[in-house]
Amino acid sequence: MFNEIKTHEITVDIVILTIKNDALNVLLVKRNNEPFKDKWAIPGGYVRMSENLDEAAMRVLKEKTNVENIYLEQLYTFGDPLRHPVSRVITCAYFALIRSEDVEVVTSDDLAWHNVSELPPLAFDHKEIIEYSLKRTRERLEMCPVAYQLLNEKFTLTEMQKAYEMIMEKKLDKRNFRKKVVTTEGLRELNEFSKSSSKRPARLYTFDNIKLNSKRAHFIKKEKQC
Amino acid sequence: MFNEIKTHEITVDIVILTIKNDALNVLLVKRNNEPFKDKWAIPGGYVRMSENLDEAAMRVLKEKTNVENIYLEQLYTFGDPLRHPVSRVITCAYFALIRSEDVEVVTSDDLAWHNVSELPPLAFDHKEIIEYSLKRTRERLEMCPVAYQLLNEKFTLTEMQKAYEMIMEKKLDKRNFRKKVVTTEGLRELNEFSKSSSKRPARLYTFDNIKLNSKRAHFIKKEKQC
DNA sequence: AATTAGTAATGTTTATTATACAATATATGT
DNA sequence: ACATATATTGTATAATAAACATTACTAATT
Numbered sequence: 001m002f003n004e005i006k007t008h009e010i011t012v013d014i015v016i017l018t019i020k021n022d023a024l025n026v027l028l029v030k031r032n033n034e035p036f037k038d039k040w041a042i043p044g045g046y047v048r049m050s051e052n053l054d055e056a057a058m059r060v061l062k063e064k065t066n067v068e069n070i071y072l073e074q075l076y077t078f079g080d081p082l083r084h085p086v087s088r089v090i091t092c093a094y095f096a097l098i099r100s101e102d103v104e105v106v107t108s109d110d111l112a113w114h115n116v117s118e119l120p121p122l123a124f125d126h127k128e129i130i131e132y133s134l135k136r137t138r139e140r141l142e143m144c145p146v147a148y149q150l151l152n153e154k155f156t157l158t159e160m161q162k163a164y165e166m167i168m169e170k171k172l173d174k175r176n177f178r179k180k181v182v183t184t185e186g187l188r189e190l191n192e193f194s195k196s197s198s199k200r201p202a203r204l205y206t207f208d209n210i211k212l213n214s215k216r217a218h219f220i221k222k223e224k225q226c
Numbered sequence: 227m228f229n230e231i232k233t234h235e236i237t238v239d240i241v242i243l244t245i246k247n248d249a250l251n252v253l254l255v256k257r258n259n260e261p262f263k264d265k266w267a268i269p270g271g272y273v274r275m276s277e278n279l280d281e282a283a284m285r286v287l288k289e290k291t292n293v294e295n296i297y298l299e300q301l302y303t304f305g306d307p308l309r310h311p312v313s314r315v316i317t318c319a320y321f322a323l324i325r326s327e328d329v330e331v332v333t334s335d336d337l338a339w340h341n342v343s344e345l346p347p348l349a350f351d352h353k354e355i356i357e358y359s360l361k362r363t364r365e366r367l368e369m370c371p372v373a374y375q376l377l378n379e380k381f382t383l384t385e386m387q388k389a390y391e392m393i394m395e396k397k398l399d400k401r402n403f404r405k406k407v408v409t410t411e412g413l414r415e416l417n418e419f420s421k422s423s424s425k426r427p428a429r430l431y432t433f434d435n436i437k438l439n440s441k442r443a444h445f446i447k448k449e450k451q452c
Numbered sequence: 453a454a455t456t457a458g459t460a461a462t463g464t465t466t467a468t469t470a471t472a473c474a475a476t477a478t479a480t481g482t
Numbered sequence: 483a484c485a486t487a488t489a490t491t492g493t494a495t496a497a498t499a500a501a502c503a504t505t506a507c508t509a510a511t512t
Contacts, residue, residue, distance in 0.1 A: 008236045008273065010305075010316055047234065049314055053305035077303045077318050079236075079279035088275055090236055090318075092303050158460075175462070176500065199458040200507045384489075401491070402471065419479095425487040426479045454512085461506070470497070477490070482483100 008088050012056045013044035013126070015075065015095040015133035016065060018103060018113070019150045024166050025113040026130055027064060027105065028120075035085045036123030040114070042130065044091065057094040064111070066104040071097040071149040073140075075133055083125045095133035097149035134167075141167050145184055148207040156194050156202035157181060234314050238282045239270035239352070241301065241321040241359035242291060244329060244339070245376045250392050251339040252356055253290060253331065254346075261311045262349030266340070268356065270317065283320040290337070292330040297323040297375040299366075301359055309351045321359035323375035360393075367393050371410055374433040382420050382428035383407060 016027040028040040043064045047056040053074065062068055072094055079090040107113065114120065116134060119127065140146045147163040148155075161177050181187060186208045193201035242253040254266040269290045273282040279300065288294055298320055305316040333339065340346065342360060345353065366372045373389040374381075387403050407413060412434045419427035 008234065008275075010234050010236060047305065047316070049234075050307060052307060053303060053316070056305075074302060076300060077279060079273065079282075079318070081276060081278060090273070090279070092305070092316075156460085173501075174460090175502080178461080179463090180499090198509055200460050200509080202460055382489085399472075400489090401473080404490080405492090406470090424480055426477080426489050428489055456511075457509090459507085462504085464502090466499100466501080468497100468499070471495080473493090473495105475491090478488090480486085480488105482485080 008090055010047050011044050011089055011091045012047055012053060012060060013042050013091045013093050013129060014057055014060055014064075014072075015042050015093065015130050016061065016098060017095065017116070017133070017137065017150065018098050018100045019163055019166065020100050020113055021115070022162065022166075024116045024134075026116050026119075028112060028114050028122075029064070030110040030112075031123055032110065039123040040120050040126075041123040042093075042126050047092075053092050054094075057092075057096075061094075061096055064105065065098065067098050067102050070099075070102070071146060073136070075129070075136055078125055078129065080125065091129075093129045093133070095136060097137070097146060099150060099152055101152045137167055138169075145181075145187075145207070154190060154192065154204040154206050156204060158202055160205070234316055236273050237270050237315055237317045238273055238279060238286060239268050239317045239319050239355060240283055240286055240290075240298075241268050241319065241356050242287065242324060243321065243342070243359070243363065243376065244324050244326045245389055245392065246326050246339055247341070248388065248392075250342045250360075252342050252345075254338060254340050254348075255290070256336040256338075257349055258336065265349040266346045266352075267349040268319075268352050273318075279318050279320075283318075283322075287320075287322055290331065291324065293324050293328050296325075296328070297372060299362070301355070301362055304351055304355060306351065317355075319355045319359070321362060323363070323372060325376065325378055327378045363393055364395075371407075371412075371433070380416060380418065380430040380432050382430060384428055386431070 018025055018027075027043060029043050031037055031039055031041050043060055045056065045060045045063075047053060051059065054072070057072055057074075058068065061070075061072065073096075075093040075095045077090060077092045081088060083089070083091075105111065105113070116130065119130065122130070137146070141164065147160065147167060150163055151160060157178055160181065161172055161174065164177070165172055188206050188208050190204045190206055192204045194204060195201060244251055244253075253269060255269050257263055257265055257267050269286055271282070271286045271289075273279060277285065280298070283298055283300075284294065287296075287298065299322075301319040301321045303316060303318045307314055309315070309317075331337065331339070342356065345356065348356070363372070367390065373386065373393060376389055377386060383404055386407065387398055387400065390403070391398055414432050414434050416430045416432055418430045420430060421427060
């Protein structure tokens with residue numbers, strides 16, 4: 001019984017989300033060991049004795065993407081005895097939202113972004129973990145504009161709306177979206193305009209430093225679900 | 227390094243909430259071993275190899291209260307290296323809402339209900355865990371009438387309002403509360419009345435079986451916070 | 453210089469929901 | 483019958499959400 005307790009292993013796994021190619025993407029690594037050799041998985045690692053769970057998650061995140069100081073939130077702890085086919089591994093899952101302009105990921109055959117709606121077969125219960133992270137991201141967006149964590153520092157309202165639509169998986173009305181967005185605390189209008197498009201340039205906006213967990217207008221209408 | 231990993235221990239700890247004496251109460255056990263001998267703690271136990279985290283939490287809950295099939299939700303996983311003064315124990319915290327009429331707790335010097343606003347000194351980080359469970363309960367209440375999990379099977383609207391006020395820690399308007407409550411899916415008016423009071427009896431209501439996570443009107447106005 | 457094309461920007465009306473607020477009804481005990 | 487304590491009910495106003503189409507601007511083309 002005592003030995004039994006001692007054989008649990010605990011890991012952190014991180015769903016790292018960003019916007020790329022007009023879609024939500026998740027960073028996956030290809031496993032080069034059994035079990036699930038050659039299957040894709042979300043990045044993870046063992047929790048070290050000296051670090052807490054947040055620190056372990058941040059360490060793994062930095063190892064993979066070289067970013068720090070981004071939105072990182074504990075998601076859920078998955079502990080099914082059969083989730084790992086060999087040993088008993090309990091994983092504390094996190095999810096991170098990062099700006100594609102901040103990422104320094106050297107992608108390769110073993111590390112790549114995948115569109116969340118076109119996922120390859122995944123190791124362990126990682127499909128479930130990713131799906132839950134998308135649900136949680138939607139819930140967060142209902143409360144506050146976390147989407148700005150995915151947008152570049154300067155962005156147009158159209159880009160912002162697209163990010164919302166991607167996450168919420170529904171179309172939003174442009175006028176109502178803009179009406180709401182301008183009442184959002186922290187959003188600042190810049191005297192700069194987008195250049196890339198060959199059509200009418202759009203005004204750029206930025207978010208002033210928002211303390212997450214600070215008072216915020218809630219944003220996209222909450223689904224009436226429980 | 228490999229040994230290091232193997233020395234984590236993982237437990238579940240459960241914040242068990244109920245309404246007693248017109249207040250929210252949490253079930254605490256007095257520790258009879260070091261560390262924190264003679265301090266109060268929330269019930270918990272090691273996760274067994276054969277069970278998942280939910281099952282471990284349900285087992286601990288049943289051991290302490292002899293109730294099953296109640297509202298039980300994973301809260302958060304606490305893994306600070308210093309939360310346990312001796313070894314490295316990561317705990318997956320749950321919270322449970324139970325009806326006082328369903329409880330069969332034999333309270334004693336070592337097992338007792340405590341008003342959440344008058345907590346004794348607690349072992350480990352259990353104070354933080356309880357506070358977080360109260361926050362989560364409020365969040366749940368903003369989405370759906372989980373408070374009925376705390377109410378007896380048949381209850382008056384006044385009792386329901388008091389439960390809400392206790393959890394939300396604010397006064398609610400009686401007329402607005404009732405207007406809202408009657409639009410709540412699942413609430414059923416009974417042709418029975420309370421007897422205990424020596425004044426005008428109040429109509430009793432009940433909740434028809436609600437699937438949690440089913441479609442529900444959200445209920446108490448969400449605080450505009452993030 | 454005028455035209456075209458593509459995206460950006462904007463306002464009003466209606467419906468729904470939330471809030472504020474006080475008088476009447478009913479059972480019990482005296 | 484009267485006093486008392488609690489239960490029950492409605493309306494007016496404010497705030498928020500939702501539905502909906504046209505004009506403005508710039509760059510590229512002719």
